[in-house]
Amino acid sequence: MSGSPQPNYKLLAQAGARVVYDGARGVFVPTDLPPDVEAVGAAAGDVGEPAVPDPVLGYQGDKCFVCFCEDQTTKDLKYAIAEGFDSIELSKRYTTVTMGPCQGRLCHVNSIRVYAKTTGLDENTIGTTTARPPHTPVTLGLLAGRPQEPVKRTALHHRHEELGGTMMWTGAWKRPHSYGPDPGAEAKHVHDAVGLIDVSTLGKILVAGPEAGAFLDRVYPNRFSDLKVGRIRYGVLTGDAGRIMDDGTVARLDDETFYVTTTSTGADAVYQWFTWWNAVWFMDVRFVQLTGGVAAINVAGPGARALMTRVSADDFSNEGLSYLDARHVRVAGVPCLALRIGFVGELGYELHFPSPHAEHVWDTLLENGADLGAAPFGLEPQRILRLEKGHVIVSQDTDSESNLLEAAMPWIVKNDKEFEWVGKWATQQVADRGLRWMLVGFESPSGVVPVEGAQVVIDGVSSGRVTSVRHSGVLGKVIGLAIVPVELAVEGARFLVQVDGRAVAMRVHLGPFFDPAGERLKA
Amino acid sequence: VTGVLDFLSPSLARDADGFHPVARSAAERLFRAADAMFVERDGWLVAAAVPGEDDHRARVGIADLSHLGTLDLRPAPAADVQGDGVTTYRLSPRRALVLYPQAARTAVGEQVSAGGLVVDVTGAYTVLALTGPEARALVARLTHLHDFPSGGEVAHVTGHVLSAGAEYRILVAQEHGHYVAEVALDCARALGGGLVGVDALPREDRA
Numbered sequence: 105m106s107g108s109p110q111p112n113y114k115l116l117a118q119a120g121a122r123v124v125y126d127g128a129r130g131v132f133v134p135t136d137l138p139p140d141v142e143a144v145g146a147a148a149g150d151v152g153e154p155a156v157p158d159p160v161l162g163y164q165g166d167k168c169f170v171c172f173c174e175d176q177t178t179k180d181l182k183y184a185i186a187e188g189f190d191s192i193e194l195s196k197r198y199t200t201v202t203m204g205p206c207q208g209r210l211c212h213v214n215s216i217r218v219y220a221k222t223t224g225l226d227e228n229t230i231g232t233t234t235a236r237p238p239h240t241p242v243t244l245g246l247l248a249g250r251p252q253e254p255v256k257r258t259a260l261h262h263r264h265e266e267l268g269g270t271m272m273w274t275g276a277w278k279r280p281h282s283y284g285p286d287p288g289a290e291a292k293h294v295h296d297a298v299g300l301i302d303v304s305t306l307g308k309i310l311v312a313g314p315e316a317g318a319f320l321d322r323v324y325p326n327r328f329s330d331l332k333v334g335r336i337r338y339g340v341l342t343g344d345a346g347r348i349m350d351d352g353t354v355a356r357l358d359d360e361t362f363y364v365t366t367t368s369t370g371a372d373a374v375y376q377w378f379t380w381w382n383a384v385w386f387m388d389v390r391f392v393q394l395t396g397g398v399a400a401i402n403v404a405g406p407g408a409r410a411l412m413t414r415v416s417a418d419d420f421s422n423e424g425l426s427y428l429d430a431r432h433v434r435v436a437g438v439p440c441l442a443l444r445i446g447f448v449g450e451l452g453y454e455l456h457f458p459s460p461h462a463e464h465v466w467d468t469l470l471e472n473g474a475d476l477g478a479a480p481f482g483l484e485p486q487r488i489l490r491l492e493k494g495h496v497i498v499s500q501d502t503d504s505e506s507n508l509l510e511a512a513m514p515w516i517v518k519n520d521k522e523f524e525w526v527g528k529w530a531t532q533q534v535a536d537r538g539l540r541w542m543l544v545g546f547e548s549p550s551g552v553v554p555v556e557g558a559q560v561v562i563d564g565v566s567s568g569r570v571t572s573v574r575h576s577g578v579l580g581k582v583i584g585l586a587i588v589p590v591e592l593a594v595e596g597a598r599f600l601v602q603v604d605g606r607a608v609a610m611r612v613h614l615g616p617f618f619d620p621a622g623e624r625l626k627a
Numbered sequence: 628v629t630g631v632l633d634f635l636s637p638s639l640a641r642d643a644d645g646f647h648p649v650a651r652s653a654a655e656r657l658f659r660a661a662d663a664m665f666v667e668r669d670g671w672l673v674a675a676a677v678p679g680e681d682d683h684r685a686r687v688g689i690a691d692l693s694h695l696g697t698l699d700l701r702p703a704p705a706a707d708v709q710g711d712g713v714t715t716y717r718l719s720p721r722r723a724l725v726l727y728p729q730a731a732r733t734a735v736g737e738q739v740s741a742g743g744l745v746v747d748v749t750g751a752y753t754v755l756a757l758t759g760p761e762a763r764a765l766v767a768r769l770t771h772l773h774d775f776p777s778g779g780e781v782a783h784v785t786g787h788v789l790s791a792g793a794e795y796r797i798l799v800a801q802e803h804g805h806y807v808a809e810v811a812l813d814c815a816r817a818l819g820g821g822l823v824g825v826d827a828l829p830r831e832d833r834a
Contacts, residue, residue, distance in 0.1 A: 358631050
């Protein structure tokens with residue numbers, strides 16, 4: 105049998121909507137929606153042009169299947185009707201039609217139409233079966249098994265809870281969203297004093313061996329073999345197709361040892377990516393997944409240096425630890441790798457050290473920085489701070505189609521390397537065909553805050569989307585990042601974004617919104 | 628601090644500048660909730676005793692051995708690393724983990740220092756010891772693994788199970804340590820067991 109695509113109305117029906125048969129189109133559509141429930145698209149009945157031939161109840165004596173999952177034919181349904189199971193609910197229980205793995209997605213309407221045709225009743229009189237949870241098949245283990253929901257916790261997890269952090273899922277990790285009702289105030293505090301954020305979830309991979317530098321040159325678009333010992337460089341990984349897959353920093357610890365950080369959710373994928381490629385290249389390099397074993401705290405803000413000098417005898421001056429330096433230090437008695445980087449745009453030291461000492465280091469920093477205003481800040485304030493700098497979050501501001509050139513990172517592509525790097529060919533293809541899109545910063549002159557994912561609209565046509573947007577307290581305005589047609593990647597250009605059904609103008613801003621010269625993070 | 632990988636080693640923390648670092652296990656909070664008695668040993672806060680541990684051990688007890696040192700050796704040594712309480716676990720023909728009591732750190736270091744990549748991954752693992760007559764039953768409730776030592780899914784995350792006589796040790800990533808300990812405790816309670824302190828383990832298994 106065949107029929108039209110059917111609206112996926114079952115969740116609506118479970119919520120209390122009535123379902124009626126639209127004979128002209130051969131589909132059931134939801135009506136009388138409960139309060140505060142809105143249906144759009146296919147769920148509301150927009151399933152395109154229907155093809156609704158009358159059901160054929162067997163062709164020249166061949167079997168005519170109604171339900172493939174449960175092996176039910178029109179003949180089986182006619183027998184059921186003949187035996188008195190003449191309501192669709194009874195038929196379901198008797199024949200098991202609609203009770204297989206597809207849960208009626210393929211056979212529900214077919215069976216109703218067979219019933220209508222056989223009994224001479226119309227489809228609305230036959231009606232539908234009752235929609236009940238679960239909407240999709242659920243394992244018995246999930247319903248009745250012991251509660252086993254894997255959670256990744258940093259070594260500071262319980263400290264965050266004790267400090268009033270609101271914990272949220274970020275991938276498989278639990279992280280503090282913020283520590284109070286006003287994430288904006290937490291962000292501003294980092295600009296004014298000193299903030300601590302637990303960044304232990306960052307992926308951390310040791311890349312070691314005589315060919316470690318050469319290996320990184322092959323997997324990253326930029327060069328690492330010439331990175332000086334004790335220095336850090338930003339890196340973006342692309343797949344074979346040139347699409348951005350992850351980013352992070354690479355610090356050179358000695359001639360043959362690099363310490364690579366990845367995004368929090370990308371740690372395992374990057375580790376597998378490295379090992380997979382080296383199974384092809386057979387380079388003399390080894391990888392060690394260090395993510396959970398190493399805690400990391402970013403100490404950021406104008407008071408960061410003063411705080412570090414209280415908890416360490418090492419030199420945290422600009423001369424002793426310059427921007428993009430990596431140094432071995434001892435903090436509160438614990439050996440640390442200090443990375444001078446600035447994701448949040450302020451003077452900052454990212455301390456990496458053994459996880460078992462996380463609470464000791466965290467507590468020491470807070471206690472010794474109390475009079476400096478040292479306070480924790482969560483993920484949401486961090487998102488505000490990084491947006492003020494225009495820093496990208498991979499998978500938030502990029503998607504499966506994003507490439508280096510259209511993500512405004514052409515500077516990271518170093519094609520003068522003597523061998524191919526992963527994604528080089530595809531990136532060159534993008535350059536050859538010409539850029540179509542560009543990731544740009546924008547401001548909202550009206551102060552209206554679009555949702556992330558809001559459509560950029562040009563002449564009534566969807567032409568990009570907002571990837572990130574926040575209100576910045578320190579800037580006093582709404583800022584964001586958006587993917588727009590490349591023609592709009594011009595300072596001051598305007599474009600429209602759909603907000604609650606109306607078009608709202610945004611203005612393009614290229615470069616960081618805050619401290620564009622980087623004076624604060626290099627202070 | 629001079630070695631480029633020193634920042635990975637909890638054992639290299641020391642009293643300095645008026646600070647007294649103490650290492651903690653990912654499972655500490657579960658033991659604290661059970662009113663465990665903690666003692667400081669070799670720079671770690673160790674759950675030494677737990678109320679009711681004798682009853683637990685008569686069924687199945689879970690102790691926290693995360694303070695064991697753990698080294699990742701590549702390539703794997705030709706011969707097992709020797710020493711009291713030292714375990715060499717071969718993850719593959721080219722890679723091994725060596726677990727050791729802190730007292731054996733120097734002796735282990737002398738055996739593994741010749742060539743290859745040696746990384747201190749002590750902080751990367753939570754190590755749980757399962758002891759008592761129902762230990763095997765508890766393992767069966769946590770994992771499909773049945774031939775030890777081996778690695779695979781433990782409580783739905785990647786882990787390793789090692790056996791030592793009737794005792795078992797479970798190694799999971801530090802970030803999963805609290806979760807796996809929580810699941811193991813839940814399963815142990817159903818078997819009449821519970822948490823036990825390190826000092827409740829047979830002496831040879833405390834390392």
